[in-house]
Amino acid sequence: MTSLRSVVVGTGSSLPARVVTNAELTERVDTSDEWIVQRTGIRQRYLAAPEETTSVLGTRAAQAALDDAGLSADDIDLVICATSTPDHTFPSTATQIQAALGIRQGAAFDLQAVCAGFVFAVTTADKFLTTGGARRALVIGAETFSRIVDWEDRTTCVLFGDGAGAIVLEAREAEAAEGRGVLSSSLRSDGRHRDKLYVDGGPGSTGTTGHLRMEGREVFRFAVGSVTDVIVEALERAGTTAADLDWFVPHQANRRIIEASADKIGIARDKIVLTVDRHGNTSAASIPLALDVARRDGRIREGDLVMIEAIGGGFSWGAALIRW
Incomplete structure (x- = not known):
């Protein structure tokens, strides 16, 4: 049996248009820039507009990763989206990204392990690729945590932001992967x-x-x-x-x-x-x-x-x- 490796061939990301600084948050909750920076290192975050849903951000990041890899929708046969803030209870956000990109083959599903979701998703995609279950996978992490934070809880609302990132993994024979x-x-x-x-x-x-x-x-x-x-x-x-x-x-x-x-x-x-x-x-x-x-x-x-x-x-x- 041929030994396969899951090789990263492209990356992409997407952030909402709106930047929210610590200074702006001090107008909303009882906090300070000094307090936030000292305890977390955070100086700003991005917050999604109503139309910037998790699937919208995820689609942009996935398309950027495809462009970086020099690939098209026809080259992808697996889409995994790690998210805790899906657009809907169902269908999965991954299927919405799949449809938006024009991918018509393979499987698409969400994976929920909260902040660890992307690591779990990479590991899952690797199992598909190295066992011959897929050839190329889009692995996406996409979130709109601003939808679920309590904006009156100063200890948590200052921590979170919205955004999406993606990689393309490609199955290659181990010898051709050259250690990658x-x-x-x-x-x-x-x-x-x-x-x-x-x-x-x-x-x-x-x-x-x-x-x-x-x-x-x-x-x-x-x-x-x-x-x-x-x-x-x-x-x-x-x-x-x-x-x-x-x-x-x-x-x-x-x-x-x-x-x-x-x-x-x-x-x-x-x-x-x-x-x-x-x-x-x-x-x-x-x-x-x-x-x-x-x-x-x-x-x-x-x-x-x-x-x-x-x-x-x-x-x-x-x-x-x-x-x-």
Whole structure:
């Protein structure tokens, strides 16, 4: 049987038109720019207009990734959208993106692992591609978290933003891939931590969308203390170490969490890709947004060893190692 690798061949991203600074938020809730920056590293975020739905942002990011890869709708036979803020309860946002792009073949579905969704989606797409279930996949992270935050809760509303990012993965024979592709991954979930980060509504419980609720200190403690296990396991499965990484592209939730996690693993801070200052926490969109920024500004280059990592509500967390 031919051995296959899932190789990244394109990236793309999309942000809403409206930029909201910390200064603007001080007019809405009792907070300050100093307080937000000191505790999170966030200076601004993007908020979607009513017509900028999750599928609209996701479609723009996916099209940008296709253009970057030099591919068309006819070349894609799998679409996975990681999101916690779908346009509708059903059909899936992925099918709406599929239709908007003119993709008429293959499968499309959403994946929900909150902020860890993109890592879970990359891992899932990799399984399809390396087992012959698809040839090329669009893997998208798209969110409009501004729709579910409580704008009277100053501890959470300042954290989140809207946006979308996408990559194109292509199945290639291992020899032709020349070492590139998804090398390993590690995923975890522990539903006992539900009350630390959740939305207090849903169609099967309250019949409403609900609002995001978070115990910030508990999330911080768990994120720094427990989730590094998936990074270590992904490195071990690939037979490499943190010292070999060229870039660490984590979920952009909080600068203090990111830096503390990197320090714990032994990842040099100059290898961290940080976009939380300009994007805020965009949940499943944060990693592909950061990947697109770092690739387009020349930091991430072909052959680089890149680690992506995230933790989301549930808790669910994961890491994946990619040779670019």
